[in-house]
Amino acid sequence: xxxxxxPQAVILREGEDAxxxxxxxxxxxxxxxxxxxxxxxxxxxxxxxxxxxxKGHDKISASFNEKKQQSSLYLTASQLSYSxxxxxxxSNQAGTALIFGKGTTLSVSx
Amino acid sequence: xxxxxxxxxxKVAKRGQDVALRCDPISGHVSLFWYQQALGxxxxxxxxxxxxAQLDKxxxxxxxxxxxxxxxxxxxxxxxxxxxxxxxxxxxxxSSRLGxxxxxFGPGTRLTVT
Numbered sequence: 001x002x003x004x005x006x007p008q009a010v011i012l013r014e015g016e017d018a019x020x021x022x023x024x025x026x027x028x029x030x031x032x033x034x035x036x037x038x039x040x041x042x043x044x045x046x047x048x049x050x051x052x053x054x055k056g057h058d059k060i061s062a063s064f065n066e067k068k069q070q071s072s073l074y075l076t077a078s079q080l081s082y083s084x085x086x087x088x089x090x091s092n093q094a095g096t097a098l099i100f101g102k103g104t105t106l107s108v109s110x
Numbered sequence: 111x112x113x114x115x116x117x118x119x120x121k122v123a124k125r126g127q128d129v130a131l132r133c134d135p136i137s138g139h140v141s142l143f144w145y146q147q148a149l150g151x152x153x154x155x156x157x158x159x160x161x162x163a164q165l166d167k168x169x170x171x172x173x174x175x176x177x178x179x180x181x182x183x184x185x186x187x188x189x190x191x192x193x194x195x196x197x198x199x200x201x202x203x204x205s206s207r208l209g210x211x212x213x214x215f216g217p218g219t220r221l222t223v224t
Contacts, residue, residue, distance in 0.1 A: 002152075032210065041114075041201065041215035042153065087152045095209025096166035098143070100152035 005101040020073040022088030031071040032089040114216035135204030145201040
């Protein structure tokens, strides 16, 4: 079942922060975050495997609450290069299929 | 090294024609995935290969869709008797690990069925 992302779109000025949420009605075994710029391929950001796990990548970090079946992506002090569509993906237990949400479009302006 | 490449980058097919889309994964990557991405939507999983074995084809929308990876490297996605609803970008991704871990995506093939 497809994870649900919120919000659908975010508009920021450079330096502002944003949070993108991803939730599922089914048990989550892992959560994957990708960013896709218009007309380009998705690019891997990070994967979270364990409940309560947090990871960081420069000023982008994420948390994964296994019990609540939720993950959040935190973008701190946003830069123009952060613009794009962010997708969360959830894997089945076997790890053979990755199901993506509909995406959250982030627009950062100067 | 080179990333994932896909060919052709654009394909226009008349309804009813068969098409074949090629994916060259990163050398040595054991896992290979195919996705279909409609405009404004997230990638939708089609199928997964571990080396030459097709371990998951649960996302293939109909028996008109067929994928193969005979030697565990290059993969081909074939769509028979194309329909207008098949119009989308078809993305291929590969990974050095088993399963749905860090995936490197190719640029995609944009298929337009007229």
